[in-house]
Amino acid sequence: MQPQPPAPTCYRHPDRPTGLACTRCGRSACPECLTPAAVGQHCVECVQQGRNDVRPVRNAAGTAVSRIPNPYVTYSLIAINVIVYAATALQAHSVMDNQRSRLFYDWVLVPAFVGDGGWVRVLGSGFLHYGPIHLLANMFALYVLGPYCEVALGRGRFVAVYLASLLGGSAAVTALSDPLTASAGASGAIFGIFGAVAVIMLRTRQNLTQIAVLLVINLIITFSVPGISIWAHMGGLLAGTVATTGILYVPRWLGIRETRTALNIGWAAVAVVALLAVLATVLAVPSL
Known part of the structure; x- marks a missing residue:
């Protein structure tokens, strides 16, 4: 009898x-x-190999749809603005009159003070607000627009566009406003997000009516209400629109199909916008 194998x-x-x-x-x-x-049925290694072989579905901005995050960056930006406001209110011993704080004085954007070496104002002013109504209005706009833009662009590029817009608004104020004019607020960056959302919707062929109406209303308010920094809004809007156009359209215009290369070109476009904003600020300083 043969033994069984x-x-x-x-x-x-x-x-x-x-x-x-x-x-x-x-x-x-x-x-x-x-x-x-x-x-x-598949073994462990074959299951893993199958997952690696599946190419992720990407949206128009190149963000992997399967990895689209919750809008934590938007919520973090809101939290930072609120924390900065709370700090100024504590220093001023007043929720309504927080401008009397030392932090507010050190960060508020006054072009003449930038010329004296106060470069922190270029960025810090974007996180200051004149009273709770100003804060609530800007944070509500960021809460409405931010998640859509963050999901479409991805966390990193959303932050980059936000900061480029903030720098663009500060550059316009420094170069074009009265040197002794004081301005503060996140509205320059938020107008940049307005422009970014419009470009995203245009690229994905969505109906632009809603965002166009919101933008027109905000522009009417910008030009009709005294005390609003027109240049901060216009500079931010321009910077955010151009930066997002660089992300979504430049690779397409250049005929780039490879995802990694397209993403790098988008990053380069945002970096160029931010650098131009900084350069415009630097060039404006000697005349202040």
């Missing part, structure tokens, strides 16, 4: 005899190491 064992657990095998690679495997598939 030894039963095959699991390739991952040699001490476990098994009559099962992966239908993809043919290796013997125990039930613990097999996953049901559309046809048969």
